[in-house]
Amino acid sequence: MRALVFAALTLLAPAAHAKPCPPAPFGDTLLYLRGSLNNWAAQDEQAFEYRCDAYFLNLRAQGPQEFKIADEAWTPDSTLGSDAQGRLARGAAAVGNYRLEFRGAHTLRLRFGPQGQPTLDLGPQTFKPSPPARITDEAALSTHFDSRYAGSKSPFGAQPRGTEIRFSLGSSRPGLLRATLVLEKRLLSGNQEQLHYEPLQRIPMTPEGRGLGTGFTATVRFDEVGVFGYWFELETDRGRYALQNNKDTIHWTREKGSMGPAVVERLPADTRRIRRYRQTIHAADYAVPAWAQDAVYYAIFPERFRNGDPSNDPRPGGGRVQDRYQDHEVERHARWVEKPFKPGSGDGSDGVHNNDFFGGDLAGIIEKLDYIKALGANTIYLTPIFRAASNHKYDTADYTEVDPALGSQADxxxxxxxxxxxxxxxxxxxxxxxxxxDSLYFDRFARYDSRGAFRGGRIQADSPYASWFSFDPSQASPDRQFKGWVGVTDLPELDKSSRAFRDFAYGRPDSVMQRWLDLGAAGWRMDVAPWVPDDFWREWRRAVKAHRPDALTIAETWFDASKYFLGDSFDGTMNYIFRSAVLDFAAGGDARQLAAQLEFMREAYPAQSLLANMNLLSSHDQPRALFALGDRDDSSPAQRRLARQRLRLAWLLQMSAPGAPSIYYGDEVGVGGGEDPFNRAPYPWADQGGQPDESLHAELRRLTALRQQHAVLRQGLPQAPLLATRQHLALPRRLGEAQVLTVLSNADTASRPSVPLSHEMPTRWRDALSGEVFQAVQGRLTLPLPPLGGRILLNE
Known part of the structure; x- marks a missing residue:
């Protein structure tokens, strides 16, 4: 741990400084600690405050953490990280992540020396942040707007182009003089770090009398497709204010605010600080394949699911293509039920990442199709199967071939x-x-006869693939002559503006997209979608849908995916917001926070996309659900039982929520595992020495069968929660006359929540799992719930 010595910092009354305070080195720019403890997001909770001569941040964390200090947009000059020697550096010298070890509550102090050199000190928590200026203006404080209330905004949620939307706000006290609807349009390019809104209109709202107070209204017709931001500027006789979105954090998402009731704050000098409400306007003809809302996914990492053909297993010292990893040997596990190797862990592996193999293949998946069907899944999602050196196959070597270790095109x-x-x-x-x-397109290790663009570590300007990459021959080091995705030199980044590459990917009749659809693929899940230009996806979608109108397009996006649901790129997303929110709740988190995340998506996403989203709890990129819920290598039997009950609670919501549930192979039988590579463990087949948890397996089969039996669980539109307290949540959905009400509790003891029903709802409900019937009394439904459990209720 670095020196922790600024315990005597009197942090601080400004009067203690004899000299005048210098201006902040970064001016009005806010700096954030962004790292492993907050998924590298710019969160208000980790924003530094400048106080006279340094930036301060109070932080509670445990263990070693990697991070950088940066503004919201990762502006190079405002980014600090580690230099090549592990020291804190700024700008181009910040080539890596900085590392510190935390042990609870601390204060971080960031200072800059006379030559601009940064210093970061870590000490006991002694800093007292400046409190926000208090608002006492009753006219402003009593002004209300709720984006989910029909009296404030109608119609609700995402809408097709050409829709007129009425906005209305009101104050219960006199003194609100003027209200302006500020309408902006979000720049749709790149990932979420490129966050910018272009001003469109400032619309004076029309006043209308409302008792002692005043109301204001405005109607806007949205004739363009896009993601729009809006907020309200208020003026009273005591000042000007912004009526804006709340401060809720949406998982993985840079923009704050879950929408719903508005918050009044003083109008900032820099309106970029305002938290906008978002309004999605999609194409009028935006359609998603009808089968998507009925899907239950079974997600498979093919190398770890089932070995159906041992003859194609990678083996060290062999002469086949699958027997080498780049310029290294492969490693082969002796037993199917071993743990994946992790270099540097002391497990005896060779220190090379992603070169250990168990032998899973397409033949093994074919062998277990009846198992997958019996589980209740109807769509298999496969991580990449193209020829590639690694076990994960995201380092594509040839888009036109199945990797020999997995099988063949015929397979x-x-x-x-x-x-x-x-x-x-x-x-x-x-x-x-x-x-x-190590691909035929790049060929850094000179293993192909394809004239790769960087064959043998040298730029080949005459390569047929030269235009697929961006090279810098002025650099001496080969690693710096090309761009590796997020700095990883094993993954040369493609120049997606290359016409030659676009034609190869989707433009030609023999393109990658068309080839695999013709072989039987039902659509595509596209990796790291936000790093690919939006105009690429627009062209790509047109090509996919022209070739197969019913082909499903799913984006890998972790944050708010609204911009992909405008009708010109994707049908749905891998719903990591859902995953994080559900697992937080199942682990004991506040049910109101789960409700806020679900309500945000209900409002921001078009219904056809909301129903098509891949609602996952585990994946090959995140710790498995059981691990996240407390089942670790050192867990006691009681902790393991508790984690399984929490998983059952998460499944109850996953199988009854809008969106297509995604089961990561092995979750159904209790496979755990933390970060990569342990989240990619083999399925524990009994005939290979594994011990599948058949009790969990039976429970999930029961829930998938229930979903398949009742269309309202697949196609029903969600409505606002009827109950959201610290530990209880009641979520209704409706499809025609059919209604379903999911009531959940994450309390560790039995409880009896009382759910208020709307007047359109029936009074008699039947538990879809137990068959019990419950009768509402005076508009309230009181239900006995088990610890960490819930009920799925259908209208009688």
Whole structure:
């Protein structure tokens, strides 16, 4: 741990300084600690405050943490990290992440020396942040707006182009003189770090009398497709204010605010600080394949699911392509039920990442199709199967071939055909953002006869793939002559503006997209979608839908995916917001925070996309659900039982919520595991020495069968929560006359919440799992709930 010595900092009354305070080195720019403890997001809770001669941040954390200090947009000059020697550096010298170890509550102090050199000190928590200026203006404080209340905004949620939306706000006290609706349009380019709103209109709202107070209204017709921001400027005889979105954090998302009731704050000098409400306006003809809302996914990491053909297993010292990893040997596990190797962990592996193999393949998936169907899944999502050196296959070597260790093109065609016989679809994964350094397109290790663009570590300007990459021959080091995705030199980033690459990917009749759809794929899940230009996805979608109108397009986005649901790029997303919110609740988090996340998506996403989203709890990129819920290597039997009950609670919501549930292979039988590579453990087949948890397995089969039996659980539109308290949540959905009400509790003891019903709702409800019938009394439904459990109720 670094020196922790500024305990005597009197942090601080400004009067203690004899000299005048110098201006902040970064002016009005806010700096954030962004790292492993907050998913690298710019969060208000980790914003530094400048106080006279340094930036301060109070932080509670445990253990070693990697981070950088940066503004919201990762502006290079405002980014601090580690230099090559591990010291704190700024700008171009900040080549890596800075590391500190935390042990509870601390204060971080960031200072700059006479030459601008940064110093970061870590000490006991002694800093007292400046409190926000208090607002006492009753006219402003009593002004209300709620984006989910029909009296404030109508119609609700995402809307097609050409819709007129009425906005209305009101104050219960006199003194509100003027209200202006400020309408802006979000710049749709790149990932969420490129956050910018262009001003569109400032619309004076029309006043109308409301008892002792005043109301204001405005109507806007939205004739353009896009994601719009809006807020309200208020003027009273005591000042000007912003009526804006709340401060809720949406998982993984840079923009704050879950929408709903508005917050009044003083009008800032820099309006970029205002938290906008978002309004999604999509194409009038935006349609999603009808089958998507009925999907239950089974997500498979093919190398770890089932070994159906041992003859194609990678083996050290062999002479086949699958027996080498770049310029290294592969490693082969002796037993199927071993843990994946992690270099540097002392497990005896060779220190090379992603080169250990168990032998899973397409033949193994074909062998277990009946198992997948019996589980209740109807769509198989496969992480990449293209030829690639690694076990994860995101380092594509050849987009036109199945990796020899997984099988052949004929095996993929057979998989799709056999799946179709059982009513299953197959959705493959592809990255069009980067390839592997060991690929025929790049060929850094000179293993192909394809004239790769960087064959043998040298730029080949005459390569047929030269235009696919951006090179800098002025750099001496080969690692700096090309751009690795997020700095990873094993993954050379593609130049997505290259016409030659676009034609190869989707533009030609023999393109990658068309080839695999013709072989039986049901659509595509696209890797790291936010790093690919938006105009690329627009072209790509047109090509996909022209070739197969019913092909499903799913984006890998972790944050608010609204901009992909405008009708010109994707049908749905991997719903990491859902994952994080549900697991937080199942682990004991506040049910109101879960409600805020769900309500945000209900409002921001078009219904057709909301129903098509891939609602996951585990993935190959995140710790498995059981691990997140407390089942670790050192857990006691009681802790393991508790984690499983929490998982059952999460499944109850996953199978009854809008969106397509996604089951990560092995979750159904109790497979755990933390960060990569342990989240990619083999499925514990009993005939390979594994011990699947058949009790969990039976419970999930019961829930998937319930979802398949009742259309309202698949296609019903969600409505506002009827109850959201610290530990209880009641979520209604409706499809025609059919209604479902999911009531959940994360309390560790039995409880009896009382759910208020709307007047359109029936009074008699039947538990879809137990068959019990419950009768509402005077508009309230009182239910006995078990600890960490809930009920799925259907109208009688």
């Amino acid at each position: 993929f065609k057979r998989l799709c055909a056999e799946a179709a016989k059982r009513g299953l679809r197959v959705l493959p994964d592809a990255s069009l953002n980067h390839v592997g350094a």
